[in-house]
Amino acid sequence: MNKPIIGKALEYIITFFIILTLNFMVPRLMPGDPFTFLSNDEVGVSFTFTEEEIKKYKDYYGLNKPITTQYVDYLKNTLSGYLGYSIFYNDEVLNIITERITWTISLVFISTLISAFSGSLLGSISAYYRHRKIDKVLYFFFVSISQIPPFLIGLLILYYFGAYLKLFPLSGGITPFMEYNSYWHKIIDLAYHFILPALTLSFVNIGNFYLVSRNSVIEILSKDYITTAKAKALKKRRIVFVHALRNAIFPIVTRIFLSFGTVIGGAVLIENVFNYPGLGLLMKEAVFYRDYPLIQGIFTIMALFVLTMNLLSDLINKKLDPRLS
């Protein structure tokens, strides 16, 4: 019975190795290197490296060893948690990432919960009122309007609630240099900065959850046991939310775990709209300074996170639906 699970896990491990290999190959396939980038500083203060210096650094970073040795070293390092050293921040990549990751993870999880909850609620309402006006309006909204990339919606939300109404802060994850009287104050301040980005991020997947729950509730409403429930003269609302939605929860849960790949991409963009200090903002900074090890480190961590969530979705699938195993 456990065999398929091990097979699945093995598949993900192989995928992870492919990602690591990609990560290793890509910088080595490209022309140019950080040395040449540093040498042509845009301000005009040109720092050049002498041949000896370049050789010294190449020795230091192991770039003159044969490629296979480099690859083995790279795998060893990565698996033992050493993701490289950031050129710009002058610190180990993993340290920088652990400092910032909590912001992104909390944003991702909470906004996913918001979108799963409200999406499936609206989906069941839509199924309940199928073919009526409210269903048509909701369906149109989620099929077309929800195509607008959420970071654009974020720009508008930020302007309206932040700059125009001045209800929420314009940027950051916490008020800088603030002295807190109590733990409670700190939480309020954090929440205050959290609300707009989290709401915006929940737009990323709400349409998906809506469609999934609408479809599965509609499907379940045509089943025999629903007819029985109707024959027992149960209220329609009770039938939808208690009988149908409970059985529709299975595809929704699967969808939650599968959605993290898109949500994390959305988080990268939305953190940049709100200047929220998570991995997305860090990634943009790293891109700006062409801090290659940092970019790759963030990518590795994000890929690992998404892979883990996909694996969890497979495991939960098996648990919830015994037919699969």
Place this chain on the structure above:
Amino acid sequence: MGRIINIIKDFSLVGKISLIALVIILIIAIFAPYLSKYPHDKPVASPLKSPTKEHILGTDDLGIDLWAQIIHGARISLIVGLGTALIAGVGGSTIGILAGYFGGFIDKFLMRLADVMIVLPELPTMIVLGVFFGSSIYNIIIVLSLFSWIKPARIVRSKTLSIKEENFIKIAQIYGAKFHYITIKHIMPYIFPLILISFIKLINRAIIAEASLSFLGLGDPTSKSWGLILNYAINFSGIYFTPYWKWWVLSPLIAITITVVSIAIIGREFEKIFKLKI
């Protein structure tokens, strides 16, 4: 051609409006150089001018005319969208037909590859590839295509698998019909609607992905796309406390929104008419 016109006649009102909007954007993109007397990459007026008769959308912080930038950006969005959709749509469908028709090793290999690629977080991967490959418009199209072939390939494969078992194809095979004949004569008519709808969805995905990448500063710096205009605008410190955002942020934002929503609605109209769900 006549068939397509008939299909368009069946569009709902919203669908027709979207189609008109898209055609207008297309015309603007094609005739961009003739629609503005100012260049899109050189300063022509004082910086940060509000919209006037001379500059209908005002100017940015360098004094470059924004209307010229927006209409030029339409070109880039559509080139990226159509280019990616063409490469990924044709490539993905071919892969799907091959995998579905021949099965066996090719099928296993391609579908495993698709399984690996589908779990990669898309945007972070594209950022990594964009950073290393450099972000010219062609590289962006290539990177986007690498990520977009999977969905059409899977859809086309499963449809091909089911058609392959139909009797008329079996009979054609017995009469000696070869793969390409069967594909063109018998498989294509069935999967064409699927390919068309995936194609429309791919255009949208690519436009959004390009806007996202350039919003993060990974766009082609020589060609001002809508995402890049937004990137410059929000990096202007304090933009939200100035009146500039009204034309500088809103115009690219509205341009992206209109394009993406009208393409999405057109896609949905086709789905409704072909009675397909992707």
